[in-house]
Amino acid sequence: MLYIGVDLGTSAVKLLLMDEKGGIKKIVSKEYDLYFPHPGWSEQKPEDWYTQSMEGIKELISECDKSQVSGISFGGQMHGLVVLDENDNVIRPAILWNDGRTQKQTDYLNNEIGKDKLSECTANIAFAGFTAPKILWMRENEPDNFNKIQKIMLPKDYLAYKLSGTFCTDYSDASGMLLLDVKNKCWSKQMLEICGVSEEQLPKLFESYEVVGTLKEDIANELGLSKEVKIIAGAGDNAAAAVGTGTVGDGMCNISLGTSGTIFISSKTFGVDSNNALHSFDHADGYYHLMGCMLSAASCNKWWMDEILKTKEYSKEQEGITKLGENHVFYLPYLMGERSPHNDPKARATFIGMSMDTTREEMTQAVLEGVAFGLRDSLEVARSLGIKIERTKICGGGAKSPLWKKIIANVMNLKVDVIESEEGPGYGGAMLAAVGCGEYESVQEAADKLVKVVDTVEPDEELVTKYEAKYQQFRKIYPALKDVFQKFD
Numbered sequence: 001m002l003y004i005g006v007d008l009g010t011s012a013v014k015l016l017l018m019d020e021k022g023g024i025k026k027i028v029s030k031e032y033d034l035y036f037p038h039p040g041w042s043e044q045k046p047e048d049w050y051t052q053s054m055e056g057i058k059e060l061i062s063e064c065d066k067s068q069v070s071g072i073s074f075g076g077q078m079h080g081l082v083v084l085d086e087n088d089n090v091i092r093p094a095i096l097w098n099d100g101r102t103q104k105q106t107d108y109l110n111n112e113i114g115k116d117k118l119s120e121c122t123a124n125i126a127f128a129g130f131t132a133p134k135i136l137w138m139r140e141n142e143p144d145n146f147n148k149i150q151k152i153m154l155p156k157d158y159l160a161y162k163l164s165g166t167f168c169t170d171y172s173d174a175s176g177m178l179l180l181d182v183k184n185k186c187w188s189k190q191m192l193e194i195c196g197v198s199e200e201q202l203p204k205l206f207e208s209y210e211v212v213g214t215l216k217e218d219i220a221n222e223l224g225l226s227k228e229v230k231i232i233a234g235a236g237d238n239a240a241a242a243v244g245t246g247t248v249g250d251g252m253c254n255i256s257l258g259t260s261g262t263i264f265i266s267s268k269t270f271g272v273d274s275n276n277a278l279h280s281f282d283h284a285d286g287y288y289h290l291m292g293c294m295l296s297a298a299s300c301n302k303w304w305m306d307e308i309l310k311t312k313e314y315s316k317e318q319e320g321i322t323k324l325g326e327n328h329v330f331y332l333p334y335l336m337g338e339r340s341p342h343n344d345p346k347a348r349a350t351f352i353g354m355s356m357d358t359t360r361e362e363m364t365q366a367v368l369e370g371v372a373f374g375l376r377d378s379l380e381v382a383r384s385l386g387i388k389i390e391r392t393k394i395c396g397g398g399a400k401s402p403l404w405k406k407i408i409a410n411v412m413n414l415k416v417d418v419i420e421s422e423e424g425p426g427y428g429g430a431m432l433a434a435v436g437c438g439e440y441e442s443v444q445e446a447a448d449k450l451v452k453v454v455d456t457v458e459p460d461e462e463l464v465t466k467y468e469a470k471y472q473q474f475r476k477i478y479p480a481l482k483d484v485f486q487k488f489d
Contacts, residue, residue: 001439002068004057005429007237008049008076008156010034010096010259015056016423017064018430020439022450024421025064030056035093040100040337040345043093046082046158053159057223066224071433072163072215073208073232075240075425076156078176081134084151091145094155095134097176098260098295098336100345102133105140109133109178113194115276121190123182123272123280124175128337128345129295132178135195152201156234164213164231169203172239175281180205182282183270206233208240208284209435209443232436235284237425238262238291244428245393245419246451248285248443253389255408255416256424257398261297261333261371263378265290265387277341277381284432285443290387292340292378297371298398300333300349304367309360318368318403320361324410325466329353329362330474331370332481340378342478346485352477368404372411373474379412391415391456395424410463411471418455 002025007014012031018024030052035043061069079097084090095101109118109126118125126133131154139146153161154177157169174180179195179202181188187199206212211230220227234240238256242264247254250268255261268287272280283289296303305311330352337345351366382389392414398404399422409416421427431446440446 001070001437002064003070003430003433003437004060004072005426005431005433006053006072006074006156006159007240007424007426007429008053008074008159009237010077010098013049013053013056014426015053015060016426016430017060018427018434020434024423024427026060027423027426028056028060038101042096042099042336044096046090046094046155049155049159050162054222061223061225067226069225069229071230071232071437073429073433073436074156074159074234075237075429076154076173076234078154078173078236078238079129079131080155081131081138082153082155082158083138083145083149084153085148086150088151091148092142097129099134100128100337102128102137103345105133105136106345108136118178119272119276121188122178122180123270124178125276125343126178127339127343129339130176130178132191132195135197139196149197149201151203152197153203157203160212160231160234163215163219165216166213166231167203168206168212168233170206170208170233170235170284171282172208172284173236174205176236176279182280185282207286208233208235209432211436230433230437232433234429234432238264238293239281239284239289240428240432241395241424242266242289242428243284243431243443243447244421244424244426244451245395246447247393248283248447251387253392255375255392255394256396257298257371257394257404258396258424259297259299261294261375263292263375263382265382265389271385273381273385278378279340284428290382292375292381294333294371294374294378295337295339296333296335296349298396300335300367300371301398303335304364314401317364318401321365321403324407325463325470327362327365327369327470328355329358329366330477331366332477333367333370333374341381344482344485346488347478348485348488350477350481368407369411369470370474371398372407373471375408376411376471377475389414391417393417393419395419395422405457409457409459411467413459413464415459416457417453418457420452420454
């Protein structure tokens with residue numbers, strides 16, 4: 001049997017074809033445009049996701065026995081607001097996870113509704129990227145569009161709807177909307193009332209590994225697939241990536257160095273930190289997880305390489321970096337504001353500590369270290385809860401850099417396990433499809449059988465000590481600049 005995992009990212013959709021033993025048969029990637037209609041805003045056209053996904057699936061299965069394709073599932077960028085009218089037309093471009101326009105609405109939710117109330121209803125507080133503040137923004141700024149809304153969904157669920165006709169989402173992705181009662185796995189009536197939407201406008205909830213439907217006949221015909229191909233709910237990208245790295249069950253950790261950066265800790269029990277600095281979400285394995293999310297991770301390095309240094313030679317730029325733990329240059333990785341743990345959409349990226357002898361290599365090193373320090377901020381919150389993490393899996397584009405993995409291991413003082421497949425959400429999506437089709441009895445079983453550790457990056461005691469001192473310097477920079485950032489437009 002063959003299973004398709006669809007990783008609906010911010011810059012491209014990556015499609016992965018997996019066999020029943022976990023072998024990756026083929027990977028296809030299709031890019032689409034990202035729009036910034038105003039500084040700090042970020043949008044995409046859902047129609048582009050669908051068009052490129054369909055083209056990608058056709059290419060993915062062009063050389064395989066199509067009768068063997070049994071299921072399709074997803075790992076998708078979270079929090080994006082997708083709205084359809086009564087004719088299922090997209091009303092406006094999707095407002096994405098890294099969009100920062102909702103500061104007013106976020107402040108309203110956190111300060112007037114109150115963080116305690118939000119946490120009681122949803123286990124989380126409001127962040128600018130979450131879906132609920134976007135709904136409030138639309139109600140206030142685009143009332144005509146708001147009044148047309150018949151369906152509210154998340155990015156990957158738009159694909160599921162187009163493929164199957166089922167209006168659905170899963171608990172892990174819905175957790176990031178600020179509309180879900182995470183502990184009890186149901187829509188929060190109080191939050192719906194606050195946002196002025198009804199439960200009828202929201203999708204039906206499923207576990208990530210549950211079948212939501214099958215391919216619509218016209219879609220099946222276009223793809224050359226059976227209309228019996230199952231569509232499985234899928235998960236938010238980080239939960240899907242966690243499945244793809246075997247970060248399921250109790251007390252497992254995964255670090256993702258994608259466009260955004262996350263530290264993801266799986267748990268069989270529900271929990272919330274007192275300051276809500278970490279997200280408390282449902283997990284794709286049917287349980288729960290805590291997650292710290294920084295909005296810019298590998299995208300910081302891409303920006304630095306592509307836009308500033310004007311090079312695509314990422315590996316070559318890192319070759320001259322040898323003095324780990326001794327850099328005098330620091331970088332705050334807040335290109336799109338920041339989420340965990342600062343919850344500050346006005347935070348901005350900053351270099352500090354340069355002098356006349358600062359080198360190109362030191363600036364590049366500072367970018368890599370700044371992302372690692374930012375992730376360490378969230379790890380410290382988890383440690384304050386008594387969570388003991390000794391090792392982590394790693395995935396995402398940044399995980400392909402041996403140097404960055406070494407920096408992560410020593411900044412975090414964690415053993416970093418490298419897995420055979422670093423495909424993250426796409427692989428996790430394919431695994432969820434296999435579970436939904438009955439190939440495996442549970443997500444845990446699929447993870448145990450399919451995810452293989454092939455290398456471990458061990459922290460070095462001397463480097464850990466050096467990076468501890470550097471981290472203590474780093475963590476003072478944002479508080480010193482916080483008020484300055486608030487005055488930037």
